[in-house]
Amino acid sequence: MKGYYSDTERDLPAPSDARARRRAPVGRRLALLAGLGGAFYLALARVQLTPEDQRVQAYADGVAAHGFGPACKWRGGHRIPPHKAEKIYLNVPSNDSCAATSARYAAHAHPAGSGWDMVTAQTVKGDWEKALGLKASWYGEHVFDAGSAESQARVRDSHKATEPYVWIDTYYPVMNTPVFAGVTLFSDPPVHAKLREARVEGDSASELADEVRVFHGLSVSGDVTAQYIYAGYGRKDDFDLLQAKGLDFAGKIAVVKYGGNFRGLKVKAAQEAGAVGCIIFTDPGDDGEMTEWNGHKPYPEGPARVPSSVQRGSVQFLSQYPGDPTTPGRPAYKNATRDAGGNFPSIPSVPMSYEDVIPILNALKGRGMPAGDLGDAFNGGLTHWGVEYWTGPSDVQLRLVNEVNTRVMPVWNTMAFIPGHVTDEVVIMGNHRDAWVLGAADPSSGTTSQHELVRGLGALRARGWRPMRSILLASWDAEEYGLIGSTEWAEDFGDWLQANAVAYLNLDSSASGSNFRGAASPSLALLLRGAAEEVARPDGRSVWAARADGGTWGPASVHADADGDRAEGADADEETVDWTKNEGKGSGIRPLGSGSDYTAFLQRYGVAATDMSFKGGPADAVYHYHSVYDSPAWMRRFGDRAYARHAESARVLGLVLLRLADALILPLNTTQYARDLVYYAERVDALGADVDLRPLGEAIARLRAASEGLDRERGELERRLRRAMRGRWCWGWGCGREVRKILAAIRRVNRKLRDFEKGFLAPEGIRGREWYRHKGTAPGKWLGYGATTFPALTEAITIEKDLERAREEAAALTALISAMAMRLAM
Ligand SMILES: *[C@@H]1O[C@H](CO)[C@@H](O)[C@H](O)[C@H]1NC(C)=O
Numbered sequence: 001m002k003g004y005y006s007d008t009e010r011d012l013p014a015p016s017d018a019r020a021r022r023r024a025p026v027g028r029r030l031a032l033l034a035g036l037g038g039a040f041y042l043a044l045a046r047v048q049l050t051p052e053d054q055r056v057q058a059y060a061d062g063v064a065a066h067g068f069g070p071a072c073k074w075r076g077g078h079r080i081p082p083h084k085a086e087k088i089y090l091n092v093p094s095n096d097s098c099a100a101t102s103a104r105y106a107a108h109a110h111p112a113g114s115g116w117d118m119v120t121a122q123t124v125k126g127d128w129e130k131a132l133g134l135k136a137s138w139y140g141e142h143v144f145d146a147g148s149a150e151s152q153a154r155v156r157d158s159h160k161a162t163e164p165y166v167w168i169d170t171y172y173p174v175m176n177t178p179v180f181a182g183v184t185l186f187s188d189p190p191v192h193a194k195l196r197e198a199r200v201e202g203d204s205a206s207e208l209a210d211e212v213r214v215f216h217g218l219s220v221s222g223d224v225t226a227q228y229i230y231a232g233y234g235r236k237d238d239f240d241l242l243q244a245k246g247l248d249f250a251g252k253i254a255v256v257k258y259g260g261n262f263r264g265l266k267v268k269a270a271q272e273a274g275a276v277g278c279i280i281f282t283d284p285g286d287d288g289e290m291t292e293w294n295g296h297k298p299y300p301e302g303p304a305r306v307p308s309s310v311q312r313g314s315v316q317f318l319s320q321y322p323g324d325p326t327t328p329g330r331p332a333y334k335n336a337t338r339d340a341g342g343n344f345p346s347i348p349s350v351p352m353s354y355e356d357v358i359p360i361l362n363a364l365k366g367r368g369m370p371a372g373d374l375g376d377a378f379n380g381g382l383t384h385w386g387v388e389y390w391t392g393p394s395d396v397q398l399r400l401v402n403e404v405n406t407r408v409m410p411v412w413n414t415m416a417f418i419p420g421h422v423t424d425e426v427v428i429m430g431n432h433r434d435a436w437v438l439g440a441a442d443p444s445s446g447t448t449s450q451h452e453l454v455r456g457l458g459a460l461r462a463r464g465w466r467p468m469r470s471i472l473l474a475s476w477d478a479e480e481y482g483l484i485g486s487t488e489w490a491e492d493f494g495d496w497l498q499a500n501a502v503a504y505l506n507l508d509s510s511a512s513g514s515n516f517r518g519a520a521s522p523s524l525a526l527l528l529r530g531a532a533e534e535v536a537r538p539d540g541r542s543v544w545a546a547r548a549d550g551g552t553w554g555p556a557s558v559h560a561d562a563d564g565d566r567a568e569g570a571d572a573d574e575e576t577v578d579w580t581k582n583e584g585k586g587s588g589i590r591p592l593g594s595g596s597d598y599t600a601f602l603q604r605y606g607v608a609a610t611d612m613s614f615k616g617g618p619a620d621a622v623y624h625y626h627s628v629y630d631s632p633a634w635m636r637r638f639g640d641r642a643y644a645r646h647a648e649s650a651r652v653l654g655l656v657l658l659r660l661a662d663a664l665i666l667p668l669n670t671t672q673y674a675r676d677l678v679y680y681a682e683r684v685d686a687l688g689a690d691v692d693l694r695p696l697g698e699a700i701a702r703l704r705a706a707s708e709g710l711d712r713e714r715g716e717l718e719r720r721l722r723r724a725m726r727g728r729w730c731w732g733w734g735c736g737r738e739v740r741k742i743l744a745a746i747r748r749v750n751r752k753l754r755d756f757e758k759g760f761l762a763p764e765g766i767r768g769r770e771w772y773r774h775k776g777t778a779p780g781k782w783l784g785y786g787a788t789t790f791p792a793l794t795e796a797i798t799i800e801k802d803l804e805r806a807r808e809e810a811a812a813l814t815a816l817i818s819a820m821a822m823r824l825a826m
């Protein structure tokens with residue numbers, strides 16, 4: 001089989017050719033007969049196919065091929081009903097294949113824009129071509145500059161495609177690479193921080209630590225010498241509290257620890273408090289049970305943290321806007337017009353290991369206040385090394401030097417399109433590929449699970465399966481710098497996305513611990529949960545049952561980013577709501593904030609999304625997030641020994657994808673959405689602000705009623721279709737007028753479901769960060785990772801403390817939801 005795209009052949013065959021071609025294997029005579037019969041029928045009925053008719057016809061084709069219900073006798077060749085497709089698929093992902101794939105992708109440091117990153121983009125291209133049964137392309141083939149006619153056609157003409165194809169889009173964002181970082185404490189004698197991850201016996205990957213020196217992506221160059229202050233987790237509230245206690249950050253360096261929120265927002269808070277530099281260190285107090293003081297050895301001998309391990313990472317102001325700093329809202333083409341860039345810091349920052357920070361914290365002893373007086377969150381695990389946490393300011397000076405090379409750099413998204421019968425409904429699945437260093441877990445575990453998914457789809461294709469609706473796969477680049485590859489792509493094709501995408505399924509690290517976590521738009525929550533309940537683990541329990549295998553982070557531990565990725569710091573949302581304990585009321589699936597590639601799809605373009613992973617709990621081995629120790633050796637020894645979770649992730653993800661791609665009626669549940677909205681409103685109500693939320697509650701009730709009406713219509717349409725098709729000979733148009741009528745109605749229902757999430761988009765965006773347009777959920781303004789539900793309304797109360805504004809937001813939200821209810825009922 002060959003892909004339709006090559007550099008010389010750009011015209012895609014029309015769908016009608018395709019149908020004729022698919023018939024060929026059945027037998028020329030039968031095809032001829034059917035063709036003549038069809039022509040005769042069409043002539044007889046004098047039917048002129050309008051574009052809408054053609055779309056209904058595509059549904060009929062899909063129904064015929066998939067064997068909806070008991071009916072449908074004809075359609076030569078391959079009838080693979082959805083349940084059979086799932087069975088075939090589930091048998092594909094395997095431990096061994098995952099182990100081999102992971103070893104290939106995590107073999108080299110492959111940060112975004114690097115040579116190895118380019119190589120992995122090509123490797124994915126080759127792997128997908130092979131898995132999908134396509135002709136292998138040569139190295140530079142099907143690689144395009146974003147914005148070029150070829151790149152645009154791959155997406156905008158995808159509805160004409162009849163065979164899968166794979167390509168690479170190159171975007172040109174502004175990013176940077178480390179040149180030099182140095183921190184010196186001018187004590188007597190002076191202490192120079194190592195800022196270097198140690199080579200360790202037993203993990204040869206540690207020799208690669210210098211390939212990506214410790215630094216913050218999108219940080220700025222600077223050389224500052226100043227006194228310093230310790231500011232706990234460095235959240236906005238922490239700075240506010242310290243300033244209220246009389247500490248003045250002007251001209252000082254802020255020393256803060258990871259956890260509690262997204263790192264870029266720590267630097268933002270420091271900068272806004274007047275600080276001239278920021279150091280963010282890893283505190284082992286957030287490592288859960290696997291610590292040295294609990295008797296565990298550091299990696300590689302044991303599961304505890306390597307003292308020199310450092311968390312690299314972007315300091316982009318994620319909650320402002322993600323993506324290329326210089327092209328907010330538009331794609332970063334090579335020739336793009338660029339702004340100065342408003343989503344990264346103006347003060348230098350560096351990440352630091354706990355080993356390096358000990359003398360810096362020790363020099364604060366007796367200066368300012370004992371930090372513990374400000375709350376437990378200001379203390380940490382270094383007390384076990386004799387550190388007393390004091391606020392300062394220090395009397396000694398600290399010098400912080402950060403030198404980065406900032407420039408336009410190429411990044412490569414590898415993409416694949418698999419055409420379905422229905423070509424204007426597309427399910428998108430994406431995972432990023434770039435890693436800070438080797439990234440065995442982040443993101444190569446996801447890259448591996450995605451690879452298994454594509455192998456599964458390939459196995460189905462080999463049996464003649466074609467999905468009901470189209471599938472688009474993406475291996476995003478530059479996620480680590482701030483969701484750049486996915487954001488630029490979404491900004492490039494926003495209009496197409498809104499007209500075609502039915503859902504976006506995200507994967508990032510799929511296996512960095514043992515707790516299964518799901519997050520989703522409420523309309524997809526039950527689908528995700530259902531899939532996780534069906535996939536079994538080796539011990540016979542389901543993946544869903546593995547939500548707390550690694551223990552649960554205590555509700556009081558803000559830092560414990562119960563989000564699992566302890567280092568990733570916090571879903572501070574967990575402080576107030578434990579979504580997993582909300583099962584009686586909700587789906588047990590969390591809302592989406594930000595921190596991975598679903599952001600642009602959901603928050604800007606209103607495409608319903610899911611995200612899933614196995615993440616670490618307090619009883620799991622310490623996961624060295626964004627460190628050189630996120631390596632294949634760690635994965636084999638502590639992370640996912642048999643690579644079983646890699647494979648299980650692929651199974652859960654595949655079920656969700658297949659159900660979205662193959663179901664006749666989209667499995668999006670608006671009623672569950674309405675139920676969760678009740679809960680969102682209760683959370684606003686719990687803030688106790690003097691805002692009348694009754695109209696909002698009534699709008700949600702109307703939405704729920706309309707949605708229940710739609711659910712009844714869905715059930716009725718399915719019953720009617722079954723009845724109409726029972727015992728019938730079905731070859732598309734020949735299905736008859738009644739079937740066509742029902743399919744047309746189903747198509748209308750699907751459009752309502754596809755468009756539902758877009759109802760939350762406000763064109764003017766969320767005030768102060770207009771790039772974000774979703775008024776149902778957004779990354780918290782000062783959280784970054786964690787979701788804030790009803791963000792504009794909530795933050796008017798909690799952050800702006802502006803009641804007038806809150807009332808306006810409540811009214812605006814009420815209007816949005818009322819309009820959504822009306823559209824559903826139409
Ligand atoms: C950039 O190049 C594309 C073609 O690749 C062209 O359509 C577009 O107008 C150019 N934009 C600018 C700002 O020059």
Ligand SMILES: *[C@@H]1O[C@H](CO)[C@@H](O)[C@H](O)[C@H]1NC(C)=O
Nearest residue numbers: 094095538539641642643644
């Ligand atoms: C995959 O690994 C798990 C965990 O070790 C094991 O129980 C299971 O049998 C393995 N599966 C296969 C097919 O080898």
Ligand SMILES: *[C@@H]1O[C@H](CO)[C@@H](O)[C@H](O)[C@H]1NC(C)=O
Nearest residue numbers: 526669670671672675711714
């Ligand atoms: C949607 O979810 C609700 C539970 O919230 C359930 O009762 C209902 O049957 C679901 N509807 C569909 C169409 O699956």
